[in-house]
Each structure stands twice: as structure tokens, then as C-alpha cells.
Amino acid sequence: MSPTPYLRFEGQCSAALQFYAEVLGGQVTMMHLYSNAPPGTGMPPAPEGWVMHGRVVWPGGGMLMGSDGGMGPYTGVHGITLSAQGETVADGQRIFDALAQGGQVQMAFAPTFWALGFGALVDRFGVPWMVNVEAPMPA
Numbered sequence: 001m002s003p004t005p006y007l008r009f010e011g012q013c014s015a016a017l018q019f020y021a022e023v024l025g026g027q028v029t030m031m032h033l034y035s036n037a038p039p040g041t042g043m044p045p046a047p048e049g050w051v052m053h054g055r056v057v058w059p060g061g062g063m064l065m066g067s068d069g070g071m072g073p074y075t076g077v078h079g080i081t082l083s084a085q086g087e088t089v090a091d092g093q094r095i096f097d098a099l100a101q102g103g104q105v106q107m108a109f110a111p112t113f114w115a116l117g118f119g120a121l122v123d124r125f126g127v128p129w130m131v132n133v134e135a136p137m138p139a
């Protein structure tokens with residue numbers, strides 16, 4: 001068993017999870033809308049198209065989940081940064097550039113003393129990311 005990140009959005013969950021699946025090579029396997037809940041289940045009213053539970057799975061295992069709305073007022077994503085690992089510097093740069101479109105770059109993707117490439121950003125959905133391409137371990 002491993003922990004699964006569960007992100008909360010304010011009406012952008014479907015677009016965010018589909019975007020992450022496209023950029024990171026995953027597949028959206030669940031997208032339950034509040035509007036599809038049967039009457040009498042106690043679901044709070046939500047705007048049309050809002051996601052109650054969504055899931056992206058990755059080919060190598062693992063998943064990312066999310067929803068719109070929740071039990072209290074939305075205050076944005078705090079206290080978590082998602083990390084994506086590129087297999088090559090070109091792959092890391094591609095991932096970084098895609099996630100950075102419409103977002104805010106905090107640290108440009110570049111070589112560091114610990115990585116062949118590393119960058120940090122907040123994407124257009126307000127989710128913080130680090131993109132890393134590990135340097136080979138010394139022999």
C-alpha cells in the first residue's frame with residue numbers, strides 16, 4: 001500500500017486530471033460527477049460538471065486523484081508539491097515546459113549539483129510541481 005495524492009480543485013478537476021494524464025503518460029480511469037449522484041444520497045449541490053471523484057493511473061503503477069469542492073471553502077493547494085521524474089533531460093524539459101504553460105515558474109529547468117535537470121513551478125491549476133532528472137550515482 002502506498003499513499004495517493006488527492007488534490008482538490010474549484011471547478012477545474014476534470015481539465016487538470018486530463019492534462020496531467022496527457023503530459024505524464026497516464027490514463028483517466030474514473031471521473032464521477034456530482035450531477036450523476038442518485039437523489040437522496042446526501043451529496044451537496046455542486047455546479048454542473050464538477051467532479052466528485054476522479055482518478056489518473058500511471059503505466060508503472062500509482063495514481064493521482066482529485067475532486068472539485070469539498071467540506072469547506074476552497075483555499076487552494078497548500079503544503080504539498082508533486083514531483084515528476086523525467087527519464088532523460090529532454091523528457092524532463094518537455095514535462096516542465098508543458099506543466100509551466102499558463103503557470104508560474106519558480107526555478108527554471110536547468111542542471112544542478114544533484115540533478116541533470118531540475119525545475120520548480122506552480123501550474124495553471126495552482127498545483128506546485130518539481131520536475132527532476134536524476135544524475136547517475138557515482139561508482
